[in-house]
Amino acid sequence: MDQYPTDLYSCTMRNSNLNTWLIEIISALFILLFVYTGISKLNERYIFSLVLSQSPLIGANANLLSWLLPVAELSTALLLLILPTRKWGLIISLLLMCIFTGYIAYMLLLNSGLPCSCGGVFKQMTWTQHLVFNIILTGLNVAGLWSFQKNKLFIAISRNSRIPV
Protein backbone atom coordinates (compact mmCIF):
# COMPACT_ATOMS: atom_id res chain seq x y z
CA MET A 1 0.00 0.00 0.00
CA ASP A 2 1.33 3.52 -0.85
CA GLN A 3 2.52 5.61 2.09
CA TYR A 4 0.60 8.58 0.75
CA PRO A 5 -2.65 7.21 -0.74
CA THR A 6 -3.98 9.42 -3.48
CA ASP A 7 -7.23 7.71 -4.45
CA LEU A 8 -10.46 8.79 -2.77
CA TYR A 9 -11.31 5.32 -1.42
CA SER A 10 -8.04 4.96 0.50
CA CYS A 11 -8.40 8.47 1.93
CA THR A 12 -11.92 7.78 3.16
CA MET A 13 -10.75 4.46 4.69
CA ARG A 14 -8.07 6.31 6.69
CA ASN A 15 -10.60 8.92 7.78
CA SER A 16 -13.00 6.18 8.88
CA ASN A 17 -10.28 4.59 11.06
CA LEU A 18 -9.51 7.98 12.59
CA ASN A 19 -13.22 8.56 13.27
CA THR A 20 -13.46 5.15 14.95
CA TRP A 21 -10.48 5.96 17.19
CA LEU A 22 -11.93 9.36 18.04
CA ILE A 23 -15.26 7.80 19.05
CA GLU A 24 -13.41 5.20 21.18
CA ILE A 25 -11.34 7.80 23.01
CA ILE A 26 -14.23 10.21 23.60
CA SER A 27 -16.51 7.40 24.80
CA ALA A 28 -13.82 6.13 27.20
CA LEU A 29 -13.30 9.67 28.51
CA PHE A 30 -16.99 10.11 29.26
CA ILE A 31 -17.25 6.64 30.81
CA LEU A 32 -14.37 7.62 33.13
CA LEU A 33 -15.98 10.95 33.94
CA PHE A 34 -19.50 9.69 34.61
CA VAL A 35 -18.53 6.59 36.59
CA TYR A 36 -16.15 8.68 38.77
CA THR A 37 -18.62 11.51 39.45
CA GLY A 38 -21.58 9.13 39.86
CA ILE A 39 -19.80 6.99 42.46
CA SER A 40 -18.42 10.05 44.26
CA LYS A 41 -21.89 11.62 44.49
CA LEU A 42 -23.41 8.38 45.79
CA ASN A 43 -20.61 8.06 48.38
CA GLU A 44 -21.37 11.55 49.74
CA ARG A 45 -25.09 11.57 48.95
CA TYR A 46 -26.13 13.33 52.17
CA ILE A 47 -23.72 16.23 51.67
CA PHE A 48 -24.59 16.37 47.96
CA SER A 49 -28.29 16.62 48.82
CA LEU A 50 -27.58 19.35 51.38
CA VAL A 51 -25.61 21.45 48.88
CA LEU A 52 -28.33 21.02 46.24
CA SER A 53 -31.02 22.09 48.72
CA GLN A 54 -29.27 25.45 49.10
CA SER A 55 -29.54 26.16 45.38
CA PRO A 56 -32.41 28.54 44.55
CA LEU A 57 -33.15 26.63 41.33
CA ILE A 58 -33.36 23.17 42.90
CA GLY A 59 -34.50 23.74 46.50
CA ALA A 60 -37.18 21.21 47.44
CA ASN A 61 -36.22 18.69 44.74
CA ALA A 62 -32.75 18.21 46.22
CA ASN A 63 -33.40 14.76 47.69
CA LEU A 64 -34.83 13.38 44.45
CA LEU A 65 -32.03 14.88 42.35
CA SER A 66 -29.36 13.57 44.72
CA TRP A 67 -30.42 10.07 43.65
CA LEU A 68 -31.45 10.83 40.07
CA LEU A 69 -28.25 12.55 38.91
CA PRO A 70 -25.72 9.87 39.89
CA VAL A 71 -28.02 7.13 38.55
CA ALA A 72 -28.37 9.02 35.25
CA GLU A 73 -24.58 9.40 35.04
CA LEU A 74 -23.92 5.72 35.71
CA SER A 75 -26.65 4.66 33.24
CA THR A 76 -25.13 6.91 30.57
CA ALA A 77 -21.72 5.34 31.23
CA LEU A 78 -23.29 1.91 30.72
CA LEU A 79 -24.85 3.00 27.42
CA LEU A 80 -21.45 4.28 26.27
CA LEU A 81 -19.76 1.03 27.27
CA ILE A 82 -22.10 -1.20 25.24
CA LEU A 83 -21.27 -0.82 21.54
CA PRO A 84 -24.80 -1.01 20.03
CA THR A 85 -26.05 1.70 22.42
CA ARG A 86 -22.96 3.93 22.21
CA LYS A 87 -24.65 6.49 19.97
CA TRP A 88 -27.53 6.88 22.47
CA GLY A 89 -24.93 7.17 25.23
CA LEU A 90 -23.28 10.06 23.39
CA ILE A 91 -26.64 11.78 22.83
CA ILE A 92 -27.67 11.46 26.50
CA SER A 93 -24.22 12.54 27.70
CA LEU A 94 -24.51 15.63 25.46
CA LEU A 95 -27.88 16.37 27.04
CA LEU A 96 -26.43 15.95 30.56
CA MET A 97 -23.42 18.15 29.74
CA CYS A 98 -25.71 20.88 28.38
CA ILE A 99 -27.85 20.75 31.55
CA PHE A 100 -24.78 20.84 33.85
CA THR A 101 -23.16 23.65 31.84
CA GLY A 102 -26.40 25.66 31.91
CA TYR A 103 -26.69 25.17 35.68
CA ILE A 104 -23.09 26.35 36.22
CA ALA A 105 -23.67 29.40 34.01
CA TYR A 106 -26.82 30.20 36.02
CA MET A 107 -24.96 29.87 39.34
CA LEU A 108 -22.20 32.15 38.02
CA LEU A 109 -24.73 34.78 36.97
CA LEU A 110 -26.43 34.50 40.36
CA ASN A 111 -23.06 34.90 42.15
CA SER A 112 -24.52 33.12 45.16
CA GLY A 113 -21.22 32.02 46.69
CA LEU A 114 -22.63 28.50 47.14
CA PRO A 115 -20.23 25.55 46.89
CA CYS A 116 -20.16 23.53 43.69
CA SER A 117 -22.41 20.48 43.89
CA CYS A 118 -19.86 18.40 42.04
CA GLY A 119 -18.51 14.94 42.65
CA GLY A 120 -15.00 14.02 43.75
CA VAL A 121 -12.03 16.26 43.00
CA PHE A 122 -14.17 18.58 40.85
CA LYS A 123 -15.32 20.18 44.15
CA GLN A 124 -11.89 21.87 44.23
CA MET A 125 -12.67 23.83 41.03
CA THR A 126 -14.13 27.31 41.04
CA TRP A 127 -17.41 27.89 39.22
CA THR A 128 -15.56 29.56 36.30
CA GLN A 129 -13.03 26.74 35.97
CA HIS A 130 -15.87 24.26 36.01
CA LEU A 131 -17.72 26.17 33.29
CA VAL A 132 -14.67 26.12 31.01
CA PHE A 133 -14.11 22.42 31.72
CA ASN A 134 -17.74 21.62 30.90
CA ILE A 135 -17.67 23.64 27.67
CA ILE A 136 -14.58 21.73 26.51
CA LEU A 137 -16.21 18.39 27.31
CA THR A 138 -19.42 19.40 25.54
CA GLY A 139 -17.35 20.26 22.47
CA LEU A 140 -15.68 16.85 22.60
CA ASN A 141 -19.07 15.21 22.90
CA VAL A 142 -20.30 17.03 19.79
CA ALA A 143 -17.11 15.93 17.97
CA GLY A 144 -17.82 12.33 18.97
CA LEU A 145 -21.37 12.46 17.64
CA TRP A 146 -20.21 14.10 14.43
CA SER A 147 -17.61 11.34 13.93
CA PHE A 148 -20.36 8.77 14.46
CA GLN A 149 -22.42 10.33 11.67
CA LYS A 150 -19.42 10.47 9.35
CA ASN A 151 -18.67 6.78 9.96
CA LYS A 152 -22.29 5.85 9.29
CA LEU A 153 -22.16 7.75 5.97
CA PHE A 154 -18.92 6.02 4.96
CA ILE A 155 -20.40 2.57 5.66
CA ALA A 156 -23.53 3.46 3.67
CA ILE A 157 -21.50 4.67 0.68
CA SER A 158 -19.28 1.57 0.77
CA ARG A 159 -22.30 -0.74 0.86
CA ASN A 160 -23.90 1.01 -2.09
CA SER A 161 -20.72 0.92 -4.16
CA ARG A 162 -20.25 -2.82 -3.36
CA ILE A 163 -16.59 -2.23 -2.50
CA PRO A 164 -15.49 -4.52 0.34
CA VAL A 165 -14.57 -2.51 3.49
Add this chain to the structure above:
Amino acid sequence: MKKYLSGIVAVVLAIGFSAFTANHQEKKYGNMQDYTWHKFNAAGTAELSPAVTFTGTDAGAKSAFGCPDGSSVNCARAYDEFGGALNIYVKKTAE
Protein backbone atom coordinates in the same frame (compact mmCIF):
# COMPACT_ATOMS: atom_id res chain seq x y z
CA MET B 1 -13.76 -8.32 23.93
CA LYS B 2 -11.07 -6.11 22.42
CA LYS B 3 -13.72 -3.59 21.40
CA TYR B 4 -14.80 -3.16 25.04
CA LEU B 5 -11.24 -2.84 26.37
CA SER B 6 -11.05 0.96 26.45
CA GLY B 7 -14.44 1.18 28.20
CA ILE B 8 -13.52 -1.43 30.80
CA VAL B 9 -10.20 0.30 31.49
CA ALA B 10 -12.07 3.62 31.93
CA VAL B 11 -14.51 2.01 34.42
CA VAL B 12 -11.67 0.44 36.43
CA LEU B 13 -9.75 3.75 36.51
CA ALA B 14 -12.87 5.64 37.61
CA ILE B 15 -13.57 3.21 40.46
CA GLY B 16 -9.92 3.43 41.53
CA PHE B 17 -9.89 7.26 41.48
CA SER B 18 -13.15 7.55 43.41
CA ALA B 19 -11.93 5.11 46.07
CA PHE B 20 -8.61 6.96 46.36
CA THR B 21 -10.10 10.47 46.62
CA ALA B 22 -12.83 9.41 49.08
CA ASN B 23 -10.31 7.85 51.49
CA HIS B 24 -7.93 10.78 51.07
CA GLN B 25 -10.55 13.30 52.19
CA GLU B 26 -11.68 11.24 55.19
CA LYS B 27 -8.13 10.85 56.54
CA LYS B 28 -7.43 14.58 56.28
CA TYR B 29 -9.80 15.68 59.04
CA GLY B 30 -9.67 14.23 62.56
CA ASN B 31 -12.54 15.92 64.43
CA MET B 32 -15.45 13.49 64.55
CA GLN B 33 -17.59 15.49 67.00
CA ASP B 34 -21.07 16.44 65.74
CA TYR B 35 -22.11 20.09 66.04
CA THR B 36 -24.65 22.34 64.36
CA TRP B 37 -22.65 24.63 62.09
CA HIS B 38 -23.85 28.09 61.04
CA LYS B 39 -22.47 29.43 57.78
CA PHE B 40 -20.78 32.84 57.55
CA ASN B 41 -21.08 35.35 54.71
CA ALA B 42 -18.44 35.48 51.97
CA ALA B 43 -16.41 38.13 53.82
CA GLY B 44 -16.42 36.02 56.99
CA THR B 45 -17.68 38.93 59.10
CA ALA B 46 -21.16 37.75 60.12
CA GLU B 47 -23.35 34.70 60.09
CA LEU B 48 -25.95 34.44 57.35
CA SER B 49 -29.48 35.46 58.26
CA PRO B 50 -31.68 33.48 58.04
CA ALA B 51 -29.21 30.89 59.27
CA VAL B 52 -27.83 28.30 56.87
CA THR B 53 -26.97 25.29 59.02
CA PHE B 54 -25.38 21.89 58.79
CA THR B 55 -25.28 19.23 61.50
CA GLY B 56 -22.26 16.98 61.53
CA THR B 57 -18.50 17.09 61.79
CA ASP B 58 -16.28 19.99 60.77
CA ALA B 59 -15.21 17.98 57.72
CA GLY B 60 -18.84 17.66 56.65
CA ALA B 61 -19.46 21.37 57.24
CA LYS B 62 -16.29 22.21 55.27
CA SER B 63 -17.57 20.19 52.35
CA ALA B 64 -21.23 21.26 52.57
CA PHE B 65 -20.42 24.98 52.81
CA GLY B 66 -17.52 24.86 50.34
CA CYS B 67 -14.81 26.06 52.72
CA PRO B 68 -11.44 25.34 51.06
CA ASP B 69 -8.31 24.88 53.19
CA GLY B 70 -7.01 28.05 54.77
CA SER B 71 -6.77 29.94 58.03
CA SER B 72 -7.81 33.57 57.74
CA VAL B 73 -11.56 34.03 57.18
CA ASN B 74 -14.44 32.41 59.10
CA CYS B 75 -16.62 30.08 57.06
CA ALA B 76 -18.79 28.46 59.75
CA ARG B 77 -19.25 28.48 63.55
CA ALA B 78 -20.23 25.55 65.77
CA TYR B 79 -23.26 25.58 68.07
CA ASP B 80 -23.99 23.04 70.80
CA GLU B 81 -27.22 21.08 71.20
CA PHE B 82 -28.76 23.89 73.31
CA GLY B 83 -28.16 26.50 70.62
CA GLY B 84 -25.21 28.05 72.41
CA ALA B 85 -22.45 29.46 70.21
CA LEU B 86 -19.06 27.84 70.65
CA ASN B 87 -15.61 29.21 69.87
CA ILE B 88 -15.10 26.56 67.23
CA TYR B 89 -14.81 27.79 63.65
CA VAL B 90 -14.20 26.43 60.18
CA LYS B 91 -12.06 28.93 58.33
CA LYS B 92 -11.46 29.52 54.63
CA THR B 93 -8.84 31.33 52.64
CA ALA B 94 -9.78 34.92 51.76
CA GLU B 95 -10.63 35.20 48.02
